[in-house]
Amino acid sequence: MAPSRAQVAETPDDLLSDPIAWLFAEHHRHRQFCDLMQRTSMATNYDEALLSWLLDFVVHELALHVLDEEEDLFPLMRARAQPEDDLDKVLTRLSGEHAKDLTRAAAVRRHLETCLRQQAPISRSNVRRRALESFAVQERSHLALENAVVLPIARLRLTERDLVELSNRLATRRGIARRPARRADPKIGAG
Ligand SMILES: [Fe+2]
Numbered sequence: 001m002a003p004s005r006a007q008v009a010e011t012p013d014d015l016l017s018d019p020i021a022w023l024f025a026e027h028h029r030h031r032q033f034c035d036l037m038q039r040t041s042m043a044t045n046y047d048e049a050l051l052s053w054l055l056d057f058v059v060h061e062l063a064l065h066v067l068d069e070e071e072d073l074f075p076l077m078r079a080r081a082q083p084e085d086d087l088d089k090v091l092t093r094l095s096g097e098h099a100k101d102l103t104r105a106a107a108v109r110r111h112l113e114t115c116l117r118q119q120a121p122i123s124r125s126n127v128r129r130r131a132l133e134s135f136a137v138q139e140r141s142h143l144a145l146e147n148a149v150v151l152p153i154a155r156l157r158l159t160e161r162d163l164v165e166l167s168n169r170l171a172t173r174r175g176i177a178r179r180p181a182r183r184a185d186p187k188i189g190a191g
């Protein structure tokens with residue numbers, strides 16, 4: 001199957017009424033983005049529209065997602081986590097990865113811009129191909145840690161009011177109208 005942007009699902013806005021479910025869905029979307037970037041890195045044909053789309057995702061969506069977590073989710077988690085959650089070390093590690101991600105994303109951006117300027121596929125240069133692949137690998141392990149540890153604890157610890165606030169802030173960052181948040185069954189999406 002040729003790499004295509006259709007392989008990355010949109011996260012429906014409606015899901016913002018349950019911000020934890022929305023973050024799980026965003027992580028799923030980001031994993032699909034990583035898979036697509038990796039497949040595109042290996043392709044031998046030049047696909048300008050696809051490279052432009054990947055560039056746009058790296059520049060806008062990844063940056064927004066880091067803000068969602070650094071400005072909204074993680075501060076709430078630091079406030080609500082209980083000592084037995086042992087969350088401090090994990091959040092410190094993830095924040096460190098966010099800082100590195102932004103540097104690595106800038107490099108990925110430059111590589112994609114070079115490909116577009118030269119009208120060359122990523123695979124034309126081993127340096128570029130490897131940089132994009134290692135970005136995808138690192139992102140996947142970051143997402144896995146957030147899914148396994150942070151979001152399940154968020155599901156347990158955030159209050160109704162926190163969820164409404166989080167939902168509003170995520171929506172506002174994207175210019176989406178406010179929606180009432182509801183607390184879902186803690187068992188759903190906690191695994
Ligand atoms: Fe993150």
Ligand SMILES: [Fe+2]
Nearest residue numbers: 027065069146
């Ligand atoms: Fe995340």
